[in-house]
Amino acid sequence: MEATSMSASSRFSISRGICSSSAATAPAKRRLDVTPASGVIGRRGLSQRVLRFAVRAQRSEAKDSPGIPSPMSDSIANCIEVREWEMGKTIDEIAASQGITIRRRPPTGPPQHYVGPFEFRLQNEGNTPRNILEEIIWNKDVEVSQMKERRSLVMLKKALENAPPVRDFVGALRASYERTDMPALIAEVKKASPSRGVLREDFDPVQIASAYEEGGAACLSVLTDKKYFQGSFENLEAIRNAGIKCPLLCKEFIIDPWQLYCARSKGADAVLLIAAVLPDVDIKYLTKICKILGLVALVEVHNEREMDRVLGIDGIQLIGINNRNLETFEVDISNTKKLLGGARGEAIRERGIIVVGESGLFTPSDIAYVQEAGVKAVLVGESLVKQSDPSKGIAGLFGKDISK
Numbered sequence: 001m002e003a004t005s006m007s008a009s010s011r012f013s014i015s016r017g018i019c020s021s022s023a024a025t026a027p028a029k030r031r032l033d034v035t036p037a038s039g040v041i042g043r044r045g046l047s048q049r050v051l052r053f054a055v056r057a058q059r060s061e062a063k064d065s066p067g068i069p070s071p072m073s074d075s076i077a078n079c080i081e082v083r084e085w086e087m088g089k090t091i092d093e094i095a096a097s098q099g100i101t102i103r104r105r106p107p108t109g110p111p112q113h114y115v116g117p118f119e120f121r122l123q124n125e126g127n128t129p130r131n132i133l134e135e136i137i138w139n140k141d142v143e144v145s146q147m148k149e150r151r152s153l154v155m156l157k158k159a160l161e162n163a164p165p166v167r168d169f170v171g172a173l174r175a176s177y178e179r180t181d182m183p184a185l186i187a188e189v190k191k192a193s194p195s196r197g198v199l200r201e202d203f204d205p206v207q208i209a210s211a212y213e214e215g216g217a218a219c220l221s222v223l224t225d226k227k228y229f230q231g232s233f234e235n236l237e238a239i240r241n242a243g244i245k246c247p248l249l250c251k252e253f254i255i256d257p258w259q260l261y262c263a264r265s266k267g268a269d270a271v272l273l274i275a276a277v278l279p280d281v282d283i284k285y286l287t288k289i290c291k292i293l294g295l296v297a298l299v300e301v302h303n304e305r306e307m308d309r310v311l312g313i314d315g316i317q318l319i320g321i322n323n324r325n326l327e328t329f330e331v332d333i334s335n336t337k338k339l340l341g342g343a344r345g346e347a348i349r350e351r352g353i354i355v356v357g358e359s360g361l362f363t364p365s366d367i368a369y370v371q372e373a374g375v376k377a378v379l380v381g382e383s384l385v386k387q388s389d390p391s392k393g394i395a396g397l398f399g400k401d402i403s404k
């Protein structure tokens, strides 16, 4: 496993709280205050906003009170570490340096669809998404901006004052694994997907969620993306309000902290952060906001480089290994084994990180295979949601009744 770049480069973490200008070889240790009040929640790229704020905070600290601690603006826990070389870089430059090929938004303005009297799309034209994941993210960028216009962060934070208490997502996974000695099941409430089309026509999210719970699911995953998965936040809220006890993962393409507040206000206990989309600094920042909101982050990887990146980030409790390539839709469950081998597997075990095997799991031998590889939980959608009785489908998937 390559040394995490965090150790190689000097780190800056800026906070208005601490400013210790140590001229010694050790890089200045500062922290960036990321509480919403700090104003780093912005409309455009997370990393750009976060890093611009970091530079501003550092310069003002260096000028006003070099080395003299100022009143702690917020607890250290609400801070992230940013790398010195990231300062002032654009989100795309940071992302590209970490092997992320998904661009957050079209390079120059809206996607260009009409280019003259004959409507046609040039291959690889700048404003044409390179793959479905990039198309989903570009759409999400516009969708979240529109949602924010309709419901401000202030309104969301107000709504959180009456939100139901968070349930222990990680605790539910651990308890299930200890009870059955098999991977805990996160059963997915998913009507459709870009790769498989409509999975279930007669789709009643509450009925499906209830059947999953009856069948022994430890937690549920609820798709909230409307355009590509026919999901909704209303589904999430309805399942929560129906008295389903399983903790809920809001399965969404998170690109902005506003979505975390929205998910929490609708009853989510966990959210998905996709390493193929989010640079490290965004993952750090979003997991900090999750912590403030009481949410747990399931950080999803698909390859070694993403796994090494995420293992280089402190405080990660859950890592999902997606056997499906979200850009090509290819599914290969050996991906789980590949990413849990050698030093990576050891690091995960040492840190007590729970790994969730995701996608393409249909049979008891699939479950046995990923369990052997080292997962403690599995995320399963298609093979269960298509069953006439999803509860029985769970017993079929595990080869036995795991409900008690």
Ligand SMILES: O=P(O)(O)OC[C@@H](O)[C@@H](O)c1c[nH]c2ccccc12
Residues within 6 Å of the ligand: 188, 190, 300, 322, 358, 359, 360, 361, 379, 380, 381, 382, 383
């Ligand atoms: O339906 P499957 O093959 O059992 O996969 C479920 C789940 O892993 C999949 O829906 C998923 C995992 N990560 C995602 C990210 C975005 C959308 C969907 C997903």
